[in-house]
Amino acid sequence: MQNSHHQINILRHPLLLLTAIYFVWLLAVLFLFGFTPTNDGMGYLEYAGKCLAEGAPYPTVAIYHEVPFIWNIGIINFVELSLWLSGSIWPVLIVLCAMKAATALFTALTTEQLLGSRAAVFCLLLFMLYPNNWGQSTMLSSEIPSTCLATAAVWIAVSKPAPRCFFLSGLLLALGNWFRPTAAIFLFSIVAFLLLFRRRTSFPRIASLLAGYALFIAVAGTSCYLRTGHFVYQARSYWFSMVDECYDGAPVAPHWNQPVWPEGYPRYIENHEQMDCFAFERIWKARSLDWLKDHPLSYLQKLPGRIYYMYQSDMDNMTAFLPDKSNSANNFITLPYRHLLSEANSLNAAQWLSLVSFILYLAMLTMAVAGSFNQLRKKRYEQLFLPLFIVVGGTLALVLVMHGETRFKDPLMPYLFILAASTVQLKKIKAHEGK
Numbered sequence: 001m002q003n004s005h006h007q008i009n010i011l012r013h014p015l016l017l018l019t020a021i022y023f024v025w026l027l028a029v030l031f032l033f034g035f036t037p038t039n040d041g042m043g044y045l046e047y048a049g050k051c052l053a054e055g056a057p058y059p060t061v062a063i064y065h066e067v068p069f070i071w072n073i074g075i076i077n078f079v080e081l082s083l084w085l086s087g088s089i090w091p092v093l094i095v096l097c098a099m100k101a102a103t104a105l106f107t108a109l110t111t112e113q114l115l116g117s118r119a120a121v122f123c124l125l126l127f128m129l130y131p132n133n134w135g136q137s138t139m140l141s142s143e144i145p146s147t148c149l150a151t152a153a154v155w156i157a158v159s160k161p162a163p164r165c166f167f168l169s170g171l172l173l174a175l176g177n178w179f180r181p182t183a184a185i186f187l188f189s190i191v192a193f194l195l196l197f198r199r200r201t202s203f204p205r206i207a208s209l210l211a212g213y214a215l216f217i218a219v220a221g222t223s224c225y226l227r228t229g230h231f232v233y234q235a236r237s238y239w240f241s242m243v244d245e246c247y248d249g250a251p252v253a254p255h256w257n258q259p260v261w262p263e264g265y266p267r268y269i270e271n272h273e274q275m276d277c278f279a280f281e282r283i284w285k286a287r288s289l290d291w292l293k294d295h296p297l298s299y300l301q302k303l304p305g306r307i308y309y310m311y312q313s314d315m316d317n318m319t320a321f322l323p324d325k326s327n328s329a330n331n332f333i334t335l336p337y338r339h340l341l342s343e344a345n346s347l348n349a350a351q352w353l354s355l356v357s358f359i360l361y362l363a364m365l366t367m368a369v370a371g372s373f374n375q376l377r378k379k380r381y382e383q384l385f386l387p388l389f390i391v392v393g394g395t396l397a398l399v400l401v402m403h404g405e406t407r408f409k410d411p412l413m414p415y416l417f418i419l420a421a422s423t424v425q426l427k428k429i430k431a432h433e434g435k
Contacts, residue, residue, distance in 0.1 A: 023101035037328035041140030048080035074179030075142040106151035107414040123421035131357035135320025149176030163208040170212025239284035246291040252305035306404030321350040371422035387415035
């Protein structure tokens with residue numbers, strides 16, 4: 001046992017060392033290129049400032065009457081805490097660098113459990129060298145903490161057999177959901193994994209997982225109820241987004257910067273000034289469900305297009321490297337794909353780096369598909385199940401409930417890296433198969 005434990009520690013040293021290097025690199029990017037304003041980030045900052053002025057956490061009773069929906073609670077409160085303690089958002093950005101590095105580590109540790117140490121190192125190197133992973137922690141991002149906590153929860157689920165560890169996994173998933181509501185993807189994936197591959201011991205582990213998840217919801221929701229009279233434990237923006245998809249002629253492509261109250265469209269509510277966000281939610285839900293009952297096929301026909309728009313590229317975070325990023329509305333990068341050769345001389349450094357990132361993204365997707373087929377061919381279903389189920393199931397879940405923006409796949413990206421790393425020949429798995 002001692003030799004085995006010593007061997008495991010030695011295997012993990014490269015992962016820890018690489019993670020430390022990655023964290024230093026993310027800090028260097030942050031201090032060299034500075035804070036990157038985004039539309040969401042500036043919104044978080046605005047609401048954090050309002051709540052700080054009220055002397056209360058987000059959301060508040062006043063907020064209910066000022067906003068169309070409750071947004072990502074965790075990140076707004078995190079920003080508010082930072083402003084209260086230091087008067088600055090820089091502590092948040094530094095913590096986000098640490099959480100991005102931790103995401104890389106948890107992804108690699110999950111790879112180690114499923115595919116072996118060589119694949120884990122390869123996966124971590126892919127994650128570190130992928131340019132779109134460099135700039136995200138210069139932004140006020142709800143995706144980073146949500147994805148980090150989800151990857152930690154999945155790693156615990158695949159590596160720790162004791163039921164109490166699944167309780168921690170459930171707590172982490174619910175905490176991540178408080179930052180950005182995507183935890184259901186991982187909760188269902190872990191439960192399915194346990195039922196399929198841990199049948200004899202699945203019940204106490206699932207019960208522990210759900211107990212941890214429910215405990216956080218109870219504490220967060222009750223705290224909000226005692227302060228505001230409403231049991232709110234996560235963002236409640238779903239029907240705000242859904243109603244904008246539920247009308248004849250709604251485009252398949254992402255449609256940003258829509259007016260909050262567009263007259264002539266189903267989101268518009270007459271006399272909305274006299275209502276609060278919960279009344280809006282009830283109206284939008286009823287309108288959406290009424291349309292969906294009459295047009296189920298019209299809605300489902302949009303799903304392939306949404307998948308395309310979600311996966312067509314992956315360079316949302318490359319705006320960190322723009323020479324001028326003072327105006328969040330202008331912080332986006334486009335590449336002249338059809339005229340790349342003729343316009344190459346006009347590309348700036350951020351566009352060139354984005355092009356490199358795009359090429360690596362296509363290579364990573366190709367490797368992920370090849371690795372998945374390779375694992376299926378060799379009948380390594382247990383090793384393949386979680387990353388593939390999270391990617392496929394998560395993609396379908398996301399496009400089923402909202403339009404397909406490229407950044408929406410952020411919580412799925414670690415598992416695409418794992419699938420890409422599965423192309424590596426694994427001595428550890430071969431040794432296991434030989435027993």
